[in-house]
Amino acid sequence: MARTGADTPRERYRAQVREEIKAHAWEQIATAGASALSVNAIARRMGLSGPALYRYFAGRDELIAELVRDAYRSLADTLRAAAAEGAGLAGLARTLRAWALADPQRYFLIYGTPVPGYRAPEDTTAIADEVMRTLVDACAALAPAGPATPEAPFATHLLGHRDWAGEQSAPPEVLHRFLAFWTRLHGVLSLELAGHFTGMGFRPELLFEAELESLLAPRF
Amino acid sequence: MARTGADTPRERYRAQVREEIKAHAWEQIATAGASALSVNAIARRMGLSGPALYRYFAGRDELIAELVRDAYRSLADTLRAAAAEGAGLAGLARTLRAWALADPQRYFLIYGTPVPGYRAPEDTTAIADEVMRTLVDACAALAPAGPATPEAPFATHLLGHRDWAGEQSAPPEVLHRFLAFWTRLHGVLSLELAGHFTGMGFRPELLFEAELESLLAPRF
DNA sequence: CGCCTTCGTTATAAGTTGTAACTCCCCGAA
DNA sequence: TTCGGGGAGTTACAACTTATAACGAAGGCG
Numbered sequence: 028m029a030r031t032g033a034d035t036p037r038e039r040y041r042a043q044v045r046e047e048i049k050a051h052a053w054e055q056i057a058t059a060g061a062s063a064l065s066v067n068a069i070a071r072r073m074g075l076s077g078p079a080l081y082r083y084f085a086g087r088d089e090l091i092a093e094l095v096r097d098a099y100r101s102l103a104d105t106l107r108a109a110a111a112e113g114a115g116l117a118g119l120a121r122t123l124r125a126w127a128l129a130d131p132q133r134y135f136l137i138y139g140t141p142v143p144g145y146r147a148p149e150d151t152t153a154i155a156d157e158v159m160r161t162l163v164d165a166c167a168a169l170a171p172a173g174p175a176t177p178e179a180p181f182a183t184h185l186l187g188h189r190d191w192a193g194e195q196s197a198p199p200e201v202l203h204r205f206l207a208f209w210t211r212l213h214g215v216l217s218l219e220l221a222g223h224f225t226g227m228g229f230r231p232e233l234l235f236e237a238e239l240e241s242l243l244a245p246r247f
Numbered sequence: 248m249a250r251t252g253a254d255t256p257r258e259r260y261r262a263q264v265r266e267e268i269k270a271h272a273w274e275q276i277a278t279a280g281a282s283a284l285s286v287n288a289i290a291r292r293m294g295l296s297g298p299a300l301y302r303y304f305a306g307r308d309e310l311i312a313e314l315v316r317d318a319y320r321s322l323a324d325t326l327r328a329a330a331a332e333g334a335g336l337a338g339l340a341r342t343l344r345a346w347a348l349a350d351p352q353r354y355f356l357i358y359g360t361p362v363p364g365y366r367a368p369e370d371t372t373a374i375a376d377e378v379m380r381t382l383v384d385a386c387a388a389l390a391p392a393g394p395a396t397p398e399a400p401f402a403t404h405l406l407g408h409r410d411w412a413g414e415q416s417a418p419p420e421v422l423h424r425f426l427a428f429w430t431r432l433h434g435v436l437s438l439e440l441a442g443h444f445t446g447m448g449f450r451p452e453l454l455f456e457a458e459l460e461s462l463l464a465p466r467f
Numbered sequence: 468c469g470c471c472t473t474c475g476t477t478a479t480a481a482g483t484t485g486t487a488a489c490t491c492c493c494c495g496a497a
Numbered sequence: 498t499t500c501g502g503g504g505a506g507t508t509a510c511a512a513c514t515t516a517t518a519a520c521g522a523a524g525g526c527g
Contacts, residue, residue: 037494037504044505060362062282067483078485079506087484132363139360141441142280143352152446181457190448206454207461214434221361226372228410234426237401241427241467256525257473264474287514298516299475307515 045083047073052094056132061091091136092148098133099154102126106161116165120212120239124232131220138213159205166205167197169243179203207247211238265303267293272314276352281311311356312368318353319374322346326381336385340432340459344452351440358433379425386425387417389463399423427467431458 051069066087067077084090102123109122127134147155185199196202215238218224219231241247271289286307287297304310322343329342347354367375405419416422435458438444439451461467 035494041504058363060360062362065483066485076507077483078487078508081485082505132360135360138438138441138443140280140352140355142282143278181453184453185449188449190446203457207458210434210438210454210458211431212434213438214430214432217437218358218430218433221358223358226410229405229408233401233404234430237423238427238430241461247461261473285514286516296476297514298477298518301516302474 041083048080048083048090049094049097052090053130053133056094056136057130060132061094061136064091066090092151095136095147096151096154098136099151099158101133102137103154103157103161106158110161110165114165116162116169116208117239117243119162119165120208120235120242123212124216124235127216127220134216134220138217159209162208163197163201163205166208167201169204204242204247208242211242214238261303268300268303268310269314269317272310273350273353276314276356277350280352281314281356284311286310312371315356315367316371316374318356319371319378321353322357323374323377323381326378330381330385334385336382336389336428337459337463339382339385340428340455340462343432344436344455347436347440354436354440358437379429382428383417383421383425386428387421389424424462424467428462431462434458 048069051072052064055064055068064087066080066084070077070080084093105126106119106122109118114122179200182199182203185202189196189199189202191202197205212235215231215235219235224231224234268289271292272284275284275288284307286300286304290297290300304313325346326339326342329338334342399420402419402423405422409416409419409422411422417425432455435451435455439455444451444454
């Protein structure tokens with residue numbers, strides 16, 4: 028499962044300890060949030076003393092960056108697996124929702140409040156692009172090259188401005204649908220996971236389904 | 248402007264210092280995020296020594312809770328003022344956007360990643376309800392009591408489950424439009440403010456406008 | 468005018484991140 | 498099998514944080 032780079036026992040041990048550190052970190056994040064993640068607390072729970080963990084991660088920031096990378100990786104793999112099993116746009120939406128509900132703090136680690144100075148490393152943005160590409164592909168597969176509606180100012184704007192990751196860019200109609208897909212579902216999910224619907228007494232999954240339905244319509 | 252409770256010189260001085268503390272806190276949050284807010288750093292910049300600030304706030308958490316309250320207050324006042332000047336749903340949407348762009352970290356303080364254990368105090372949720380009511384009213388004013396569409400499963404669900412703040416609850420069609428309004432605009436705004444659109448090369452305000460337009464349509 | 472509250476201070480405790488220096492042991496090569 | 502090198506883990510330490518306690522000073526209020 029865990030693809031370790033080299034085979035030397037030292038490398039294997041090192042990779043194993045790194046995974047154990049990350050496991051404790053996730054546990055801690057799930058219960059107290061990422062801002063409360065403490066290197067010392069992890070070391071304590073592992074029976075190690077503080078500075079030992081610095082053999083494995085340059086510091087707290089690098090550990091968090093690694094967790095972000097793993098979160099993106101998990102999401103990308105989950106969505107790709109669903110797509111590979113024939114899930115359409117609706118299936119991907121529900122897969123995304125299930126993934127987010129499984130660990131809200133992991134979702135927020137990716138799509139939550141950003142740290143003002145932070146810049147995601149190259150490999151992480153590459154995985155983020157992989158997520159987007161999966162969703163764009165599903166959008167493209169939904170409406171098989173439907174004729175662009177003439178009155179779509181945003182789509183015509185997208186026609187000229189799409190420095191997208193994928194070079195073979197999808198038609199603007201598809202990109203517009205993808206952006207609506209992404210932002211609408213994120214809007215419902217993030218507010219639900221943050222607890223802004225509690226006390227309102229309705230079932231958030233029905234709002235999610237209603238938004239999803241709006242996205243599947245010819246005119247979304 | 249600043250409604251100080253009592254008139255005694257001590258009270259006036261106290262309120263003034265509290266405001267100064269909060270001003271420095273906002274400055275710090277805007278540049279480094281809420282998680283990096285340091286009571287000691289604020290005290291240093293004010294020429295005071297650490298524990299002095301504990302005369303004014305019980306601790307870091309209470310200070311942040313106060314900032315959250317003020318952020319909600321600012322948003323509620325801004326939206327109410329816009330509504331009072333005749334702004335409709337579109338005007339409120341653009342007002343919300345301008346308010347968010349003016350200080351992204353302030354927006355995230357309200358709608359960003361939640362701290363797992365945190366429960367907003369009573370008075371804060373009251374202001375949050377005020378924000379919602381303003382938006383619900385604008386949604387109600389948009390379509391003057393249009394006949395409920397028969398095929399609207401979420402609207403019919405809302406009919407039975409709306410433990411809303413306002414007792415005189417709006418019709419489910421209106422509530423559904425409000426929820427779509429809130430979640431769609433938040434979806435675009437939060438992803439934009441978090442920088443997830445940078446490098447894509449399109450103008451986020453056009454996506455915002457496109458989503459807004461979708462919300463103004465009879466069938467949103 | 469004097470008291471008393473409140474402010475701001477320093478000292479301290481218990482945390483945190485992160486570095487430095489030292490030991491020790493394991494792995495690999497001769 | 499033995500020996501050396503390097504990585505792992507340790508303690509000690511610096512600098513920072515939140516927060517409390519105890520003290521002095523200074524102000525307003527009766």
